[in-house]
Amino acid sequence: MKPITQTLTELTAAAFAQCGYDPALGVVGLSDRLDLCQFQCNGAFAAAKQYHKAPFVIAGEVAAVLAENLIFAEVQAVRPGFLNLTVTDVFLAEAAKTQMADPHLGIHQADFPETIIIDYGGPNVAKPLHIGHLRSAIIGEALKRLARAVGHRVLGDVHLGDWGLQIGLVIAELSERYPDWRCFAPDFDPETETVSALSAADLNEIYPFASKRSKEDAAFKEKAHLATCELQSGRPGYIALWKEILRVSVADMKGNYQKLGVDFDLWYGESDADRYVEPLMALLDEKELLRRSEGALVVDVAEEGDKAPMPPVIVRKSDNSSIYATTDLATIMQRQQDFSPNRIWYVVDKRQELHFTQVFRCARKAGLIADHAELAYLGFGTMNGSDGKPYKTRDGGVMRLADLIAAVEEAAGEKLAGSAFVSEPERQETARKVGVAALKFGDLINQRGKDYIFDLERFLSFEGKTGTYLLYTVTRINSILQKAGGGACQLFGIYNDADRELWLNLLLTGAVFERAFEEKAPNNLCENAYQLAALFSRFYHDNHILAEEDEKKRESWLALCRMVKKVLEKHLDVLGIETVERM
């Protein structure tokens, strides 16, 4: 289904053309003064410059043409040159019926579906997930669902950090604690021998311990480095142990991501790109992009016009090991080979901007991906505590994601404790959903690049732009629909300002989704979901839906309630937020 603003734009463009002006001037948007008109076009101002005429004259000419069209209840040229449009309720109701019948709820599906890979999550194996991983997971998941909602083929890749020093640290530490383990013996045979099972609790204790130790103990640090190198060159006992670490760590991560309603199509890691490193180096060499610098191999990526220094990207260190940039480049090669994506989006902390600029430039120079394909770095800001500094635990440590989720769930549980609507067996599950909704919405409503303050009290409030308010609105509609007792829900007409405004908002759903996708900005959906809920609250307050005696009116309003629920749920689903039946 076409967004209503597009239908109106096409009509207005034709009217501009009929009056002898450029049709591109006929862009129509929702009016920002709904008390004056529903839609508006400001094209006459640009036309005035182009055709050297007063904007009001041009608006008047176009208005005269549009006024012939019966879909308009009112067409007005207003000084100095606005074109104000209001459609008839009959037209609005017809559009509403089309939207009600559309399985996509008025969200236009891409004419040319693209393959988009979204690289988000980025957790590191052996290290517990902490709140630094929260935003990537939440934003990436929403972008993935958003791109799918507008009809693209999207793959979410967790891109595990599974090949670096953190594994070497754990191996080195384990080898000192359990020197007798067969996996540490040079003659370990993976065909016939297995490694001892580890647990998530083991890893959660060992990694921080080993990491701290390496900062104080140079010999240990060296040992961990060596272990990393040996792992990367395939020492069988280390590979077997690495697989066990991976198994335990990934299972633990999956549990946490699942609680957040985040899931990935691809559980690839940096290690999966390893086999592309040699072909990558050969290609860079062939294209004469490699330069030796202090024993390392680098690629120059500075460009004319760079305002900040742009160091060359190091692709191989002097000790022959490859690093972060190498892995990302090799991964682009792998993705190109496996999926030929139209776009790759990276949802990573904004502090990594330089890294991605270097990687993208190098990838372009080497032609690792089609020229028309998009490589986009979507950096995000930090979640801060009330002191404006990165959120910490009470004792100043980094907060584990699992602990944060538990705290949010608990607070939501307390908030719901008084609710008579939630039965005891469903209380915990409801608290989980409400807590996660509060957390996710509180994050997603912010512009991605900005820092924000984690304020649980506010996030859980039943009022304002919160996940809690939105879930609550859905439950209110559930209760109305339940009391009405199902049955047909036909739309017969539009009856007053409140239902008209709601339908206008609903009919813009497609345009909102399109804009959110184009801007890669889920916060557009948050704002719109809030608008919709607020309009619904007003409608609900002003009209006694269930007590309405006019049968047709009552039924039309129930149809409206159903549609608000569906569209609100669609917004929430794309934001990765689950709803609750009652609360």
Ligand code: ARG
């Ligand atoms: N594991 C990385 C880190 O902890 C994040 C990975 C981001 N994705 C990427 N393709 N580099 O910093």
